[in-house]
Amino acid sequence: MxxxxxxxxxxxxxxxxxxxxxxxxxxLKNKGVCLLNLMSAPGSGKTTTxxxxxxxxxxxxxxxxxxxxxxxxxxxxxxxxxTGVPSIQLHTGGMCHLDAExxxxxxxxxDLKNTDLVILENVGNLVCPAEFDTGATCNAMILSVPExxxxxxxxxxxxxxxxxxxxxxxxxxxxxxxxxxxCKKNIxxxxxxxxxxxxxxxxxxxMDTLAEWLRGKLHC
Amino acid sequence: xxxxxxxxxxxxxxxxxxxxxxxERVSAVVMDxxxxxxxxxxxxxxCWRWAADKEELLKGCELKCNIIPAVxxxxxxxxxxxxxxxxxxxxxxxxxxxWLLRGNEVEIKELVVSS
Numbered sequence: 557m558x559x560x561x562x563x564x565x566x567x568x569x570x571x572x573x574x575x576x577x578x579x580x581x582x583x584l585k586n587k588g589v590c591l592l593n594l595m596s597a598p599g600s601g602k603t604t605t606x607x608x609x610x611x612x613x614x615x616x617x618x619x620x621x622x623x624x625x626x627x628x629x630x631x632x633x634x635x636x637x638x639t640g641v642p643s644i645q646l647h648t649g650g651m652c653h654l655d656a657e658x659x660x661x662x663x664x665x666x667d668l669k670n671t672d673l674v675i676l677e678n679v680g681n682l683v684c685p686a687e688f689d690t691g692a693t694c695n696a697m698i699l700s701v702p703e704x705x706x707x708x709x710x711x712x713x714x715x716x717x718x719x720x721x722x723x724x725x726x727x728x729x730x731x732x733x734x735x736x737x738x739c740k741k742n743i744x745x746x747x748x749x750x751x752x753x754x755x756x757x758x759x760x761x762x763m764d765t766l767a768e769w770l771r772g773k774l775h776c
Numbered sequence: 777x778x779x780x781x782x783x784x785x786x787x788x789x790x791x792x793x794x795x796x797x798x799x800e801r802v803s804a805v806v807m808d809x810x811x812x813x814x815x816x817x818x819x820x821x822x823c824w825r826w827a828a829d830k831e832e833l834l835k836g837c838e839l840k841c842n843i844i845p846a847v848x849x850x851x852x853x854x855x856x857x858x859x860x861x862x863x864x865x866x867x868x869x870x871x872x873x874x875w876l877l878r879g880n881e882v883e884i885k886e887l888v889v890s891s
Contacts, residue, residue, distance in 0.1 A: 559891060563797060565884045569785040651781050683814060684778035709864075713814070745864075745872065 573688060576656035580663075580691030590774055591659075591674045593692035595714065597707075598680030600700040601724045603631050605757040605766075606675060610639040612767040617774060618672045622646055622662045624654050624679050631677065642666060653684035656691040673774060682707070686714040694773060696720035701732050705739035708746050715746040720753065722766060727756040779819040782882060783827045787834065789884055794833055797891070804838045804888040810846060810879040812859055817841040846879020 584591050596602050603623075610619050621643040623631040632645035646662045648654060654662075659676060666674060676692065678685040697718045699707050702725060708715040715721065721743050723736070736754060743750050753769060755762035790805055805824075809815050821839050828834040846859035850866035851873045857866060859879055866874050 560803070561889060561891075563793060563799075563887045563889055565789070565793060565886055567789065567884055569782055569789065569882050569884060572785065572789060652778050653781060655781070684781070687778060687814065688781070 570687070570689075573655050573657075576660070577689035577691040580656050580660055581693065584663075584691070584693060587668055589668050589671055589674060590694065591663075591676060591690070591692045592770075592773075593676045593678055593685075593690050593695045594698070595678045595682070595685045595695070595718070596680060596698035596700075597682050597703060600680070600698045600703065601757050602677050602680070602698055603634055605698060605722065605724055605755065605763075606635060606677065607638040608757045608760060608763045609766055609770070610635070610641055610675075612763060613673075613770060614639060614641055617771070618670055620644075620666045620671045620674050622659075622666070622674060622676045624648055624658075624662075624677060626650060626652075626679065642671075648679055651679075652681050653679055653688045654690055655688045659690040659692075673770075682711040682714045686711075686717050694719050696722060698722045698724050699739070701725040701729050701734045704732075705734050705736070705742060708739070708742035712746050715743050715750065718747065718750060720751045720769065723752065723754040724757055726754045726761060727759050779815060780823045780827070782815060782820065783823040786824070786839075786884060787827060787831060790887060791831070791833060793887060794889065797889070799833075799887075799889040799891050801890050802834055802837045802887050803890065804840055806840045806842065806885040806888070808844050808881045808883040808885045809841045810844045810881040812846040812876070812879045813882050815882050817843065842885065844879055844881050847877045848874050849877045850874045 594602060619641045621635050624646045626648055629645040632643045635643040644665050695718045697714055740752050743752055753762060753766050755766055794802055809817055824839040828837050847856050848859040849856055850871055852871035853869040855868050864872050864874060
């Protein structure tokens with residue numbers, strides 16, 4: 557007769573991924589590579605911001621980009637054409653986020669010996685990417701003005717896990733009911749240590765400050 | 777939205793435990809799901825049915841979700857309150873100096889197995 561028994565586990569389903577992510581973080585540190593995980597809602601201007609940013613730092617920092625999307629390679633092609641830096645496309649196969657193992661598989665396709673900074677453009681989504689540690693050295697997110705200054709209240713985890721919050725599309729601020737000070741207060745309530753940089757990727761306003769922040773992170 | 781990814785994690789963890797314990801069949805996986813964990817239990821069980829039936833070990837295996845109520849602690853008046861009802865602001869003293877005590881769990885509690 558078969559014996560039925562109960563095995564107690566009591567373990568978070570994220571525990572394995574967090575272990576993988578910590579291992580990846582240490583490996584990248586030993587290789588002298590910084591991995592920046594960039595997250596946001598779809599349409600916040602991630603790709604445009606990246607192009608502006610990379611063109612400001614690429615003379616001193618060797619950058620590579622990993623674009624993660626459910627499908628298509630439009631973003632990877634756009635980055636390569638506009639900046640000339642190596643750019644690869646990762647497909648998540650329907651999944652709404654990347655985890656540490658998927659990130660590692662992506663990194664295997666890059667020449668890390670000749671790279672200082674890898675920017676991972678995560679799937680456009682304010683919920684799931686915040687739940688899954690990718691092994692990144694640093695987490696950043698973009699909040700664009702049309703989305704509203706109340707987003708940190710609605711998606712608290714995303715703002716809690718990010719070291720940097722970029723507020724994009726400041727050029728359209730006059731047309732929206734967006735209060736920058738209220739937005740900053742909402743972000744800092746969730747994450748008192750967050751750095752907040754307002755930019756317009758379209759006009760270039762604030763992009764030098766952003767480039768400076770990134771250079772500081774890389775100590776160069 | 778991320779329930780399918782979480783189901784793949786559960787399957788990976790369950791397979792590992794089953795192997796370590798020489799288990800032939802898992803008849804139920806019991807989860808503790810926090811009320812504010814952002815995991816939707818019925819979506820999780822839907823994804824589970826689809827993915828688990830593809831695994832020999834988990835064919836017909838049931839996923840049971842225990843819901844853990846969310847409770848927040850107010851650091852100013854030192855009292856607990858229900859998170860879902862009151863959110864970030866303490867209903868006793870109206871402070872926002874508050875922290876989630878529990879309700880964020882996405883844990884595998886136990887497996888019911890036969891060997």
